[in-house]
Amino acid sequence: MNFNIAVAGNPNCGKTTIFNALTGAKQRVGNWPGVTVEKKSGHYTHSDNIFDVIDLPGTYSLAAFSAEETVVRQYLENDEADVVVNIIDASNLERNLFLTTQLIELGKPLVLVLNMMDMADEKGLQIDVDTLATLLGAPVVPVVGRTGEGIDLLKEKILRVSTEISMKARLIDIRYPRDIEIEIEKLHQLIQKNDVTDKHSRWTSIKLLESDQQTRDEVRLHNNCADILDQAKISINRIEVLFKDTGRATISSARYGFIQGAMRECVVESLIDSVDYSRQIDRVLTNRWLGLPIFGLFMWLMFKLTYDIGSIPMDWIDSGLVALMNFISDLLPNSMFASLLVDGVIGGVGAIAVFLPNIFILFLIIAVLEDSGYMARVAFIMDRVMHNIGLHGKAFIPMIMGFGCNVPAIMGTRILESRRDRILTVLINPFMSCSARLPVYVLVAGAFFPDNAATVIFSMYILGIIAAIGSGKLFSRTILKGMSKPFVLELPPYQRPTLRSLVLHTWERGYLFIQKMGTVILVGSVIIWVLGYFPTEVELDRDYGSERTTLAQYHDSQLADLESKFKKSVDQDRSGYHSEMIVYESSSSYLELHEQFQLLQEELTSEKSKQLYSLRQQEIGDITEQKWIGRVGKIFEPIVRPLGFTWRESVALITGFVAKEIVVSTYGVLFGVGEDVDEGSQGVISGLRSSGMTPLVALSFLVFTLLYTPCLATVAAIKRETGTWAYTFFSIAYSLGLAYSLAFGVAYFGRMFNWLS
Amino acid sequence: MFNFKRPHHKLHTSDENDLRLSDLKPGEKGRIVEIGGSENFRHRLIEMGLTRDAEIWVDKYAPLRDPMELIVKGYHLSLRGMDAQKIAVERIA
Numbered sequence: 001m002n003f004n005i006a007v008a009g010n011p012n013c014g015k016t017t018i019f020n021a022l023t024g025a026k027q028r029v030g031n032w033p034g035v036t037v038e039k040k041s042g043h044y045t046h047s048d049n050i051f052d053v054i055d056l057p058g059t060y061s062l063a064a065f066s067a068e069e070t071v072v073r074q075y076l077e078n079d080e081a082d083v084v085v086n087i088i089d090a091s092n093l094e095r096n097l098f099l100t101t102q103l104i105e106l107g108k109p110l111v112l113v114l115n116m117m118d119m120a121d122e123k124g125l126q127i128d129v130d131t132l133a134t135l136l137g138a139p140v141v142p143v144v145g146r147t148g149e150g151i152d153l154l155k156e157k158i159l160r161v162s163t164e165i166s167m168k169a170r171l172i173d174i175r176y177p178r179d180i181e182i183e184i185e186k187l188h189q190l191i192q193k194n195d196v197t198d199k200h201s202r203w204t205s206i207k208l209l210e211s212d213q214q215t216r217d218e219v220r221l222h223n224n225c226a227d228i229l230d231q232a233k234i235s236i237n238r239i240e241v242l243f244k245d246t247g248r249a250t251i252s253s254a255r256y257g258f259i260q261g262a263m264r265e266c267v268v269e270s271l272i273d274s275v276d277y278s279r280q281i282d283r284v285l286t287n288r289w290l291g292l293p294i295f296g297l298f299m300w301l302m303f304k305l306t307y308d309i310g311s312i313p314m315d316w317i318d319s320g321l322v323a324l325m326n327f328i329s330d331l332l333p334n335s336m337f338a339s340l341l342v343d344g345v346i347g348g349v350g351a352i353a354v355f356l357p358n359i360f361i362l363f364l365i366i367a368v369l370e371d372s373g374y375m376a377r378v379a380f381i382m383d384r385v386m387h388n389i390g391l392h393g394k395a396f397i398p399m400i401m402g403f404g405c406n407v408p409a410i411m412g413t414r415i416l417e418s419r420r421d422r423i424l425t426v427l428i429n430p431f432m433s434c435s436a437r438l439p440v441y442v443l444v445a446g447a448f449f450p451d452n453a454a455t456v457i458f459s460m461y462i463l464g465i466i467a468a469i470g471s472g473k474l475f476s477r478t479i480l481k482g483m484s485k486p487f488v489l490e491l492p493p494y495q496r497p498t499l500r501s502l503v504l505h506t507w508e509r510g511y512l513f514i515q516k517m518g519t520v521i522l523v524g525s526v527i528i529w530v531l532g533y534f535p536t537e538v539e540l541d542r543d544y545g546s547e548r549t550t551l552a553q554y555h556d557s558q559l560a561d562l563e564s565k566f567k568k569s570v571d572q573d574r575s576g577y578h579s580e581m582i583v584y585e586s587s588s589s590y591l592e593l594h595e596q597f598q599l600l601q602e603e604l605t606s607e608k609s610k611q612l613y614s615l616r617q618q619e620i621g622d623i624t625e626q627k628w629i630g631r632v633g634k635i636f637e638p639i640v641r642p643l644g645f646t647w648r649e650s651v652a653l654i655t656g657f658v659a660k661e662i663v664v665s666t667y668g669v670l671f672g673v674g675e676d677v678d679e680g681s682q683g684v685i686s687g688l689r690s691s692g693m694t695p696l697v698a699l700s701f702l703v704f705t706l707l708y709t710p711c712l713a714t715v716a717a718i719k720r721e722t723g724t725w726a727y728t729f730f731s732i733a734y735s736l737g738l739a740y741s742l743a744f745g746v747a748y749f750g751r752m753f754n755w756l757s
Numbered sequence: 758m759f760n761f762k763r764p765h766h767k768l769h770t771s772d773e774n775d776l777r778l779s780d781l782k783p784g785e786k787g788r789i790v791e792i793g794g795s796e797n798f799r800h801r802l803i804e805m806g807l808t809r810d811a812e813i814w815v816d817k818y819a820p821l822r823d824p825m826e827l828i829v830k831g832y833h834l835s836l837r838g839m840d841a842q843k844i845a846v847e848r849i850a
């Protein structure tokens with residue numbers, strides 16, 4: 001037989017741990033249809049039955065406030081699950097049972113799991129499991145998810161509840177105060193009489209008393225709904241008069257009343273003074289004076305480790321890629337296919353692949369911060385700052401991650417609970433200057449601001465932060481207003497992360513990144529290669545071949561002239577030389593002449609190679625201009641001309657759309673210094689300088705590079721996390737617009753006041 | 758930013774008890790008298806266990822003075838001052 005098992009519970013109750021313990025490594029991660037809430041599923045076999053397990057998102061209630069709650073409720077109400085497994089944190093029983101009371105009312109076959117029994121023991125809580133099972137009318141299994149203790153028993157119970165009819169019967173209702181019960185009963189009877197829903201009708205009655213919109217809408221679809229809705233209104237009014245609060249608040253409070261009654265009967269709190277270790281740790285980590293410096297230190301360590309450790313395998317990957325390129329070039333010399341593989345695929349994907357170690361290390365560190373419980377403290381410490389932008393404290397983490405790479409940072413917005421916060425954080429994240437932009441800054445700032453390069457680069461980072469904050473404020477007051485949620489954040493106890501969970505978390509996210517490399521970036525790189533490769537035959541206005549010959553001949557004749565002049569002078573000098581002591585070639589006058597000659601010769605030679613090189617650059621520029629990529633650049637040139645850019649900048653920016661690092665290699669191609677330019681490369685620098693770019697234009701170019709859409713992978717991540725093309729296109733349009741306006745501002749005012757010309 | 762549509766349920770503001778959760782200092786304990794604010798906000802808090810008569814402990818304030826850390830029903834919870842201001846409490850020893 002095949003059974004569907006749904007795992008439900010509060011956030012931090014250990015749901016993921018139990019899910020993993022049940023299903024092992026056989027799990028799939030996807031999204032719930034229509035929303036970006038993660039959907040995890042897996043399966044296991046027990047006594048020849050297959051159990052398909054769905055890990056529902058963690059929620060405190062079934063009120064359908066958030067996307068997560070809606071997902072859980074819809075799934076459970078749609079009858080897809082045969083058995084609901086409710087994970088309860090035994091060390092935090094009272095609040096965890098709130099969701100349980102709702103699950104009981106939903107009327108599904110239920111297995112209750114008391115997880116974290118070890119923590120409950122530590123806290124000095126003794127729980128009478130059998131009494132609790134009787135009171136709640138469902139089997140209760142105590143487990144320790146971390147060690148796997150009790151998982152076998154849990155599987156046994158799930159099997160029995162799935163297969164034995166007697167185990168499915170719901171024996172217990174949550175009893176409410178008499179006055180509420182009377183109203184529930186009235187609605188209950190009306191609903192049953194009219195046969196309105198196929199759901200548990202007590203659940204429907206209670207939800208109506210809670211003024212639940214979704215339930216009302218469902219009831220409205222039936223005949224005789226008016227009677228029921230009228231009765232609901234009357235009942236709610238009565239409750240409000242009697243209890244001096246809304247129906248919903250009254251019922252929620254009554255649930256807690258029921259829970260307190262149950263706790264009195266089956267929980268004994270021993271009087272030993274247990275130590276709240278988390279509180280002790282927080283005395284330091286969220287201390288008024290130490291909290292911020294320690295947080296700063298952790299952030300610094302995070303970057304340090306990410307870049308320092310990441311750079312070791314980075315070099316290996318780099319040399320591996322170079323070796324691979326050479327191998328392929330040797331194997332298939334000068335064919336189109338070789339160029340596609342080497343310049344297109346390996347050059348493009350490889351440019352991103354070298355960042356993989358950094359990304360995995362960053363994810364690992366973030367998993368440690370999350371699993372240990374420190375992430376909630378980061379939200380606590382930084383909320384004041386993020387609140388300014390209309391965001392939740394947790395949103396600080398993806399912002400910091402953005403300095404590394406926007407793709408994992410945007411995926412990291414999943415830690416935020418509200419969809420509005422997630423979208424807002426996703427939209428402002430690209431302004432955090434990622435590491436891929438650094439090579440561009442280094443190159444351009446190095447070429448035009450050699451004395452102040454560091455200051456210019458640092459200003460770019462600051463400008464990015466200002467753009468992010470400003471846009472955040474703007475969005476939260478315009479397109480994303482009114483959707484904000486109050487800040488209600490649980491600070492779970494600190495835990496030592498388990499290796500298994502760290503590996504799983506890191507791999508899950510890292511894998512998404514690898515997937516992206518294999519798709520978006522691969523396709524983008526090939527497209528750019530195609531644009532740069534075709535047409536293979538180009539017509540040039542100038543005959544570079546003969547120009548080169550003429551140039552070489554001219555310089556060679558100059559050199560020959562010089563040499564003959566030198567010889568003449570020497571001969572003249574020698575005839576007037578009379579010393580017998582020293583041979584002429586060692587005389588001071590000869591040495592002087594010779595030195596002069598050598599200097600002039602060097603000058604001429606270097607002038608020759610310089611001119612030949614510049615000619616070669618012009619040729620490559622001209623060729624590229626004729627290629628599709630150049631034509632595309634030409635098309636966009638009029639648009640970027642007000643910023644002071646030429647078709648070269650337009651090409652560089654277009655290719656930078658695939659990945660920002662590519663801006664540098666594009667300039668490499670445009671100035672004919674080959675693909676592997678490093679940022680300091682003199683060829684590109686002299687090319688840039690001689691192309692007529694002024695420091696002002698360079699600055700405007702840097703501003704544009706900082707602000708416009710970071711890369712295709714980021715676009716894909718935005719689409720994935722916001723779930724809509726609308727926000728994706730908005731993000732592209734907004735960042736392009738902002739980049740253009742600010743770059744224009746720099747160019748315009750710069751010209752006006754004659755700065756940096 | 759928030760939906761200030763007032764629910765029909767209002768916070769009693771009798772003079773002798775106008776103490777708010779945000780007025781309590783670290784280490785002080787209170788009992789919830791009433792929660793104001795929007796419907797959604799009130800329900801969110803009630804579902805998290807901040808019911809009428811629930812006991813609440815102010816553990817500390819964040820380094821930047823906001824938000825605050827509370828202990829309710831044996832677990833740690835953080836609220837912003839502006840939200841804690843909507844919660845009327847009475848001080849208990």
Ligand SMILES: Nc1nc2c(ncn2[C@@H]2O[C@H](COP(=O)(O)OP(=O)(O)O)[C@@H](O)[C@H]2O)c(=O)[nH]1
Nearest residue numbers: 011012013014015016017116144145146371495
């Ligand atoms: N002490 C203890 N810790 C546990 C137990 N089960 C899970 N945890 C830890 O509790 C934390 C939250 O667990 P997780 O499964 O991620 O919770 P989720 O948010 O509900 O998915 C993790 O650090 C787990 O290692 C348990 O039975 N005992």
